[in-house]
Amino acid sequence: MMNRVILIGRLTKDPELRYTPAGVAVTQFTLAVDRPFQTQGGQRETDFIPVVVWRQLAETCANYLRKGRLTALEGRIQVRNYQNNEGKRVYVTEVIADNVRFLESNRNGGNSGSNGGSNNRGHDQGKNDPFSDDGKPIDIPDDDLPF
Structure with a gap:
C-alpha cells in the first residue's frame, strides 16, 4: 500500500502556527495548485489543497x-x-506534509531552487538565521554535537 503525494503550488495566505495542549507545533496553510489542463474557455482551474505540518518543520514553515x-x-x-454543532458528520481531506521545500527566496525575486528537506530554512531568513552563509565559521561547542 502507498499513500504519497507531491505538490508544487503557491500559498494562498500566511501559515497559521498553533501548539497542541502537549506543546507540539502544528502549522496549517492552503496550497493553490494549477490543474495540468485548460477548460474549453482556455482557462486553467486551480485546486486549493489544505496542508498540515507538524513539529519543528511546522515552526520553520511558519517563520x-x-x-x-x-x-x-x-x-x-x-x-x-x-x-x-448541528450533529452532522463533516469529512476533511488534507495533506500531512513531512518534507517542505521553499522554491523562491521572495515573491519579487526569481531565485528559485531549494536548500534542504524537512529542515529547510529557505533563502530569505537574512540576519535572523544564525546559520546563514556569511562566510564566517560557526562556533559550535563539543557538548552540542550529537556524536
Missing part, C-alpha cells in the same frame, strides 16, 4: 513561508471526520 510563495511538498493524504 519563512508567506502568502504567494512557490512551495513544493511531500506528504500523505489524510481523511478525518468529526460531528459539527
